[in-house]
Amino acid sequence: MGLVSYVKESYSELTNHVSWPSWSEAQKLTVTVAVFSIVFALIIWGIDSVFSKVITNYFSWIKNS
Numbered sequence: 402m403g404l405v406s407y408v409k410e411s412y413s414e415l416t417n418h419v420s421w422p423s424w425s426e427a428q429k430l431t432v433t434v435a436v437f438s439i440v441f442a443l444i445i446w447g448i449d450s451v452f453s454k455v456i457t458n459y460f461s462w463i464k465n466s
Contacts, residue, residue: 422430
């Protein structure tokens with residue numbers, strides 16, 4: 402009975418006590434999250450590329466020494 406009670410209380414909480422954003426606000430927030438996710442992914446890709454080149458050059462330098 403604990404699981405059934407949990408689901409009922411969760412549904413009640415979501416329908417009665419949560420303030421949902423309007424459709425336009427939800428769209429705006431979704432676009433904001435998508436843009437920041439893409440920017441963050443590009444930054445991580447750039448840092449990864451730089452470190453990859455640095456490590457490759459370092460091991461190449463070690464091998465040739």
